[in-house]
Amino acid sequence: MACRAHLYIHLIIEEVVMSNKQVSRGRRSSRKKRPSSKENFGKGRQLGYAVREALDDYYSRVSHYNTRATHKRRAVTFIHFCRRHGVADARDIDREFVLSFGQYVRQRIEGEYQWPDGTVDAQVSVAYAHNLISTMNVIMRAFRGDNALKISGKEVLGVCRKSVRTREIQADVVDTKDAVDRAMVEGFCLAAAVMMLARAWGMRVREAILADLDRMMREIKRTGEAAILEGCKGGRKSRDRTVRANEFRMEALRFAIEVRPKGSKNLLSESDTVKRFLLREINPCRLILKKAGVPSFQELRAGFAQDVYEEILEGPSPLKQPIRDQVMDRIARAEVSRQLGHNRISVASSYIGGTRHAA
CATH class of the missing domain: 1.10.443 (hpI Integrase; Chain A)
Structure with a gap:
């Protein structure tokens, strides 16, 4: 009798365990996994956030603080240009688009740039224009992992960076x-x-x-x-x-x-x-x-x-x-x-x- 009672208790415990497993399996299967976003090469849904994440990943988050900070400041211009043209996903950016950005920057060297809605972007120096092109190249390399969309600042802007000092030094x-x-x-x-x-x-x-x-x-x-x-x-x-x-x-x-x-x-x-x-x-x-x-x-x-x-x-x-x-x-x-x-x-x-x- 003792053996039968022991066997009976063992069967009851086994049924309870199996029942709990089935319940837990049912709960897990009822949860639908949220599909992972591939927008902006998986760096985030918002372009601005994705650009910052891409730069941090590219340079590593524990070094190159000044370089990352500088590129992030300049990236605002490229992000603004993308939004103006309805581009919210970096995967949609092609060579034609980066060349159009180069032309936009070139026009800002010559004077103020006016958008169709009347908004005006200020004129920039030749040196800063080259910096903007450089940052755009870095952003796309950080996203894509290659230089397929890299453009030459000298070619697209039509003018070299001026690096000869003309004013006297103010640091005696x-x-x-x-x-x-x-x-x-x-x-x-x-x-x-x-x-x-x-x-x-x-x-x-x-x-x-x-x-x-x-x-x-x-x-x-x-x-x-x-x-x-x-x-x-x-x-x-x-x-x-x-x-x-x-x-x-x-x-x-x-x-x-x-x-x-x-x-x-x-x-x-x-x-x-x-x-x-x-x-x-x-x-x-x-x-x-x-x-x-x-x-x-x-x-x-x-x-x-x-x-x-x-x-x-x-x-x-x-x-x-x-x-x-x-x-x-x-x-x-x-x-x-x-x-x-x-x-x-x-x-x-x-x-x-x-x-x-x-x-």
Whole structure:
């Protein structure tokens, strides 16, 4: 009897388990799976959101913060153009469409662009027009994974990017130190150190933030010069980019070491990131720079470039008077390019001016 009772209980339990399985199966089968959206190559239903997602995925979400942010700002123009033409899905964009975008940008170089409803888009510079084409190319490559829709800015715009500086540099040492003092008063000591490093050593903002200050000091004591290695744009890290120390450069380096977070080899604390540093320190100080007469952080690098050029020629840069020694001019431009981390002589013209010669 005990065996029968045990068998009976076992059968009841088995029936209950099977019944529960059937119920659960019924519930799962009653739920219809929402079909996955393929719009915008699976990046999202809204074009604007999809563009931002595509750029983040393309560059990775943990690096290239400035590059991604720049492309996202410029992407607004391309998204606006797409919406104006009723394009809501990036899969519908073909070569004819990207060429029409190029023509739209070209017309904005020549003057204001007026849409049929009377809305007017402002004129843009040649340089910014090329940037818009570049961003459009990056967006489509991020979506598609190829360069099938890439267009040439030079061909579609019909004009090359102008990169020769014509106005005098507004970043002398006195104005820079004035900006540093203002920043310190406002409590932005780390940003003040970035200003000093940018003006004295020709560093980009990211390079100044991430520079290994202790390494630089060791190299100066050993050789009298230091290499710019950390935070270089586009991975252009090279031991060839060395800058010889002088009194002003040592002042900037010592100041950065003095104000850096305790225990850090650079201007970042252990828990900080470059992105937070930019938002917290750099962005509020852009206005401080302008109040001191310096247009931007980039202008500080231009001031450094002019110093290098004038030290070699022992005379004024082309922005101040025509060139008299073409051989020395070329040597100076090559040195400016090397110390700025470009290694292309042509780039020097965007910092120190063109090659106009004396009569």
